[in-house]
Amino acid sequence: MSIERFHIAHSIDEALDLLAKEGSGAQILAGGTDLLVALRAGALDAGKTAFIDISRIPELSRLTLNGPDGQCQLGPCVTHHRIAEDAGLGRASIILGQASHSVGSPQIRRRGTIGGNILTAAQCADTIPVLLALDAQLLLRDTKGTDRTMAIKDFFPAPKKTAIKADELLLGISFASLAGKPWKGSYYKLIRRAAVAKSRLNFAVLIKTDLQGKVDEARISIGSTLPTPGRFTPAEELLKGNKPSIELAQAAADACSAYMIQVAGRRWSAEYKEPVVRNLARRGILKVFGLEQAPEESLEQHPEAQHGA
């Protein structure tokens, strides 16, 4: 079976009608940077016969910085380029722009969308750890017009799988804006070369401090470490209520590494990932604490490691 029809939808309703009409043969297409690679490699899901291009639906490319209840709302077709360039979104999310800026190359960032990044559910996806740290919610609509929202933390039930149903479209991504609030964050991507490189690991942390300067809330996610994307709750709990220090960052970094082994098991890659996760986490947390250390302690000491973003 191969793609026999290419539809261009101009509205959400039209896209949903086409999705209903094409049934299980439908494949939603946004920027196409994942799908066209899969098409050429003969790796599209079996039985897909029709592309439904949603990239020209204006509502799906909308970006609202100050929506109801201070929510920041992104349409799924907002591109990585736009996310990386938008200063207001930079203030609202702190680190989403860095993650999107690290995606592929300028061409890929101008086509590739945040929705496509989430839906491909790759272990190395750059925006997923950040959206987990932002506690993002996803808005989905099915072909009958029924909406549901789902926390991104519940959206990945199994490796490389998402909870979207065959008759659903992702309509939006939202999170509470962090602009003007006492949050800081950092994002690191571990890559083999400086551009057009998938991350080996990526680390996202957001930390809120209270009036005494203690950690009030911490949110950590590290891509390519757990079987499905998720938060590193033990390390988050360990940070909470404590004054920032080098020792605290080290303890939280140790907790990240231990949690990865606890959840993922001691796999063949653990020998590499265990120290690298520890170093990446320590570096990211120290950066948020404003306690970054001298270069001799840096990740570049590891023979394979570089960091970007």
Ligand SMILES: Cc1cc2nc3c(=O)[nH]c(=O)nc-3n(C[C@H](O)[C@H](O)[C@H](O)COP(=O)(O)OP(=O)(O)OC[C@H]3O[C@@H](n4cnc5c(N)ncnc54)[C@H](O)[C@@H]3O)c2cc1C
């Ligand atoms: C050379 C190259 C380099 C890359 N580098 C990186 C990188 O550094 N980091 C990274 O994270 N990714 C990278 N990617 C992967 C890719 O660019 C991103 O995942 C991108 O965000 C995908 O978005 P898209 O719009 O192109 O998705 P598409 O290819 O259009 O779609 C991807 C999937 O999402 C589904 N989909 C999209 N939108 C919706 C929607 N609204 N509702 C339902 N389903 C939807 C599609 O059906 C499909 O299953 C790279 C790709 C290439 C080719």
